[in-house]
Amino acid sequence: MRALNRKLLRDLATLKGQAAAIAMVIASGVMTLMIAVTTLDALTLTQQRFYEDFHFADVFADLTRAPEGVGERLRAIPGVNRVETRVKASVRLEVPGFDEPVRGLLLSIPDGREPLLNQLYLREGRLPDPGRADEVAVSDAFAEAHGLRAGDPVLAIIRGRLTTLRVSGTVLSPEHVYQIAPTDLLPDYRRYGILWMNRRALASAYGMEGAFNNVALSLEAGGSEAEVIAHVDRILARYGGIGAHGRDDQHSHRFLHEELKQLRAQAVILPTIFMLVSAFLLNVVLSRIIRNQREQVAVLKAFGYRNLDIALHYGMLTGLIVALGSALGIGLGLWAGSGLAVIYTEYFRFPELSFRLQAWVILLSVGVAAGAAMLGTLRAVWGAVQLPPAEGMRPEPPARFRKGWLERSALRHWLDQPARIILRNVGRHPLKSSLSVVGIAMSLGLLVMGAYQLNAVDHMIDTQYRQVMRMDLHLTFSDPTPARVQSELRHLPGVLAVETYRAVPVRLLAGHREYRTSVLGMDERPYLRQLLDGQQRPQRLPPEGLLLTDYLAQDLGLRIGDRVRLEVQEGHRQTVTVPLVGVVDEPLGVGAYMWRPAVNRLMREGPAVNGAWLLIDEQREAALFDRLWDLPGVASVGMISESERNIREYMADTILMFALVFVLLATSIAFAVVYNNARIAFAERSRELATLQVLGYSRGEVSWILVGEILLLTLAALPVGWLIGTGFAWALNQAFSVDMFRVPLVLTPGAYGFATAVVLAASVAAVALVVRRLHRLDKVSVLKAVE
């Protein structure tokens, strides 16, 4: 092996601690990008394949009832490819062994075969036998939650009659990748199930023979969704159609889309921040390591090594570290990325995860890391080779001495000599010192950002469930019910308070933007379901006008006072224009709110409601449930504590999982940076410190010079780091707002405290390591080795 290469390996061995720390920084950057991009890619690709292979429809429409022949007219619409008419019904289910109410959705499939659209992926068993009226295929998540196997019974209340259904198999559908009950935010597989039944059996159970109440269509290549929707609406208007919609408003697709959008934001922002920080640190640290070798550079040059040879030599040193870090980052990133993708499949039900390794991701992440590292290296090498060798071989001259504030101030009288040395060392190399400070501050900033994510999600859920949703139970009725149901509910055992609401599906239009949601008609001063303003104060509903979640108002480009077109999607399907009278600050979900009588007026109905919120006495919960379950009009009973638990679990599994990984990485980066700073300070000062020790300074005093410098820089970095972290959190927050939730930009003292504690701990550890090294330092050999 060439002597130069030997030098390379030996240098690497000498720098092993620092090299490992730098490799860790690179690995973190690479890993972050790998995790984000792999997860995102796996989900996107899986979604695409599932949609294609199982013919996910493009347009969907609900209606009251249309004769089967209408299907032919839909098929004839220009731009339409396939049409699948269906019967669809909401049911209440009972699963043997599970006490609580379960909501179900029954969907028809053609007798004994796969539908043309929204085909089913059979996970286990078979599709319902065409000859059997009682067989159903159930969604695999529901089956899994209840341990249902082929042949097991499920009870359904179909038009008031308790009917026993048999499970024929478990299936997945592209239409229900995200299986969520209409009013929920998150899947609850135990309390909501989707069942597929033979068309004839389902039709006869609901009096829908020869008719359909739901239709799915696919578009021809180049077919216009908007035109088809308009056409479908015209045809179905007579049959109680409530407005066809595209995939964008399809529940499952919308959630998946939102989740991917949020993941994409995370995949861009977080790795970008990480890579930038890593790049900066690599640049600084490597250039300082190389600068310490300037004498060797001069020797090599003196003997005729060309600048290129020298650049290559140090480039290889850096290259090895980068390679090591990248390999580690790729490995960890793939492992964590695939793990995270698997977690996501718990929420998004796909047949199987399509997982692939994308060369460009690896190239990109390694390229950024290597680029940054090389830039730092070559910058330093360039500085070193530019010196004439004669000069390079002499120790670097100290920067020109100036009488700084220290020499002039009164402070110097009570500072001891070591303290003065510390301050001079720091003050004489302002650039070096400030780069160290910025480096530490950046790692601190990463930690603040990580801690912010962990804290803010908690804060968000707390706000939602302590201040916004103050009820215990949420009831929905199958049909609008007279408002007096409120006092009936109030008298049920254990009920402490009741508020009712009227929810109506609407389409909101503002300019060319639109949004489908439900408008909630509520009491004038709702207490159990609060509408908070920007200062977290409850708002009251005015007799006229609409309130929107601030995020939705922004999304629609609306300001208070603007007018919104509101198309009711039910009943007489009125269209009115109402003013936006206020915005609601709520972290989870989006909604539209009006005074209930105004909604009733809109529906041209009397005082009717179709949902209620209950505050209950937990002691009597069981008795209450028995009674609720027997009320005929109740379609669903949701426990708020349950949904809170669900959302916490979901956040913990997804965002927080991400955040935790980042906190771990940020912690290791903080250690790496602080340790490297300490080691470099040690390398730069060891000769001076050995000399001082030989001159009679005690070990303690000498250690203090080094430790004091490190601590001084660390302390200076704290406020800068808090500031940087706040900036990072802000950047992340900007990307974090989606329909489903908006993590608020709340930076708790805890987040700063945690980040600061980690950095201080890292400093103490690094200081301990360096001091140990200082004590082992062979003074004689340091002094003997002429620089």
Place this chain on the structure above:
Amino acid sequence: MAADAAKQAEGSRNREVVFETRGLTKTYLMGEVEIHALQGVDLDLYAGELVVMLGASGSGKSTLLNIMGGLDTATSGSVRYRDQDLTHASEKALTLFRRDHVGFVFQFYNLIASLTARENVAIVTEISRDPMPPEEALALVGLKERLDHFPAQLSGGEQQRVAIARAIAKQPAVLLCDEPTGALDSKTGIQVLEALKHINEEMQTTVAIITHNEVIGEMADRVIRLRDGRVEDIHEHERRREPGELRW
């Protein structure tokens, strides 16, 4: 005797000039203060000769040697190596010049700490045209037993000898030595000087040695004295003495 001297002088005059400096100055700027390390040096070095440079500390010896060896550039004046003008040579040309023609022994050794004695020599022979094996070079300076020791495991004198082995191993056309014996006892010093003389005689290498030791001057063809950045005096010897005859 007189005829001999005349002949020698004649010979010198006819000899090929290797280095030629004219009006060479070097000024260092230390803040506001200018330090005139060289203030107009006119000097010729001839092919195959062995010169010793003497002068008080700070008189500019190292500075002159560094400029001749292409390690540093002059503030004004000119330096030539044979027919090559070093004054205005590019960085690249200087690198090639050093690689192909010059061997250095530095005042402060400047060994690479992470390489063994053998490797410190090899790092130079690997880029030379016609080197001797590193082992042979180290044997010449009496270090064949210490091939695999790192600089930190060698005494100052031993490190200096590794530095000399490193300089001679490439069999350069010129050998520039800055206090090669400064750190050595007289016995080892003489050993090192013998190695230098060996190279000088065997390969017609031009050797320049900086020293504070007047005695060493006796082995030189010429002794050049510097003072305050100028050549104060050049003294030619009729007969060079063997290093072995020197005592200090």
